[in-house]
Amino acid sequence: MGGDKGGRPLARKTLRTELCDLLGIEYPIVLAGMAEHAGVELTAAVSEAGGLGVLGALPMTPDQLDESIREIKKRTSKPFGVDSIAPLGLVESDEPIDLRALLSEDSGDLARIRDYIADLGRRMGIKVPYGIKLGVNNQGFNWSPGMTKKQLEVIYEHKVPVFAAGLGSPEFMIEEAHRRGMKVMGVVGTTRQARKEASIGVDVVIAQGTEAGGHTGKVSTMPLVPQVVDAIRPTAVLAAGGIVDGRGLVAALSLGACGVWCGTAFLATPEAMSHPENKRQLLAATENDTTITKTMTGKTARCIKNPLQEQYEKENGPILPFPVQVLAASELIQYMSAEDDTLKYYWTFAGQGCGLVKELRPAKEVVKSMVEQAVQVLEEGLPSCVEWSHKAAPRRRSK
Known part of the structure; x- marks a missing residue:
């Protein structure tokens, strides 16, 4: 542990928004629930560091999901979430269907x-x-509406605090989730989608710009986030897409978001389940x-x-x-x-913020550096280069 010149431990930085109170976390940083990348280790590490770790459950069977949630709970007592997709209707079935049969x-x-x-x-x-x-x-890769239901049964059984619908609308499960005390998040790429999510009671809307890695839309983060914030106020909004450090976090807060949803920044961590070639690229x-x-x-x-x-x-x-x-x-x-x-x-799925990711670092360090840089920008960076005043400028006398 570091310390000051007198040997006293350095104070832990504080950075809180309404999201922290809503989800019971220390910092407004949420791990994107990246399928096959955001596994047990990364999810637990982000939660332990003060953010919200989100497990990418898309490729998991119910048994695998059950085991993963149990492992996360062994590693952290802090809140975490699970990310999957809403039923796509590709195969109508109340039971899990092996889609590999389609390709036979x-x-x-x-x-x-x-x-x-x-x-x-x-x-x-x-x-x-x-x-x-x-x-x-x-x-x-087994998928059907039935698989979603089986996954949700596991999530409900474990009383997972947060469910994130990374693709598709969570409307089909939101009433039951709220009845059980869960928070629900949904990813959107337009204000139209955001209004729909807010209307069905989603607790947190993730406004994801086209800069994001993985599945993404056409609108950039900078114009998307404030439009979504204005459209669905007072629903909480996370900004996503191209945000990998504290400067991006501060920018997101200035746009009206109450936190960030980050994926690319956490791919370059030892805890990420990504293939070594993903990390090299x-x-x-x-x-x-x-x-x-x-x-x-x-x-x-x-x-x-x-x-x-x-x-x-x-x-x-x-x-x-x-x-x-x-x-x-x-x-x-x-x-x-x-x-x-x-x-x-x-x-390798990655966002346009990849150029800012320079080295492999533990997830704890990613969270810590993001918070410290954000606080530095707020305390020193902006005041040193921006002047403002609440007082009206004095009128000049006309000659």
């Missing part, structure tokens, strides 16, 4: 995209075995190295550019709706390797 068909669009992706991979040097059906072998990237594409998931998503994605778009390769595109495309990853230099094709 040998005719139609599904077969064509499966075969195209395999062929493209081979042409790019990826050793995709002949005779396999991409997507059919993909592990751990992130640390090497600049603000010009990201792009928005549908090639990975079937929905617009911001990622770090790579030759495979660029070739896919150059050839105008087929795109199917989310999440079927994910099933076929993501299976290429298991055939990439460092030995044949194909790891460079690894898909």
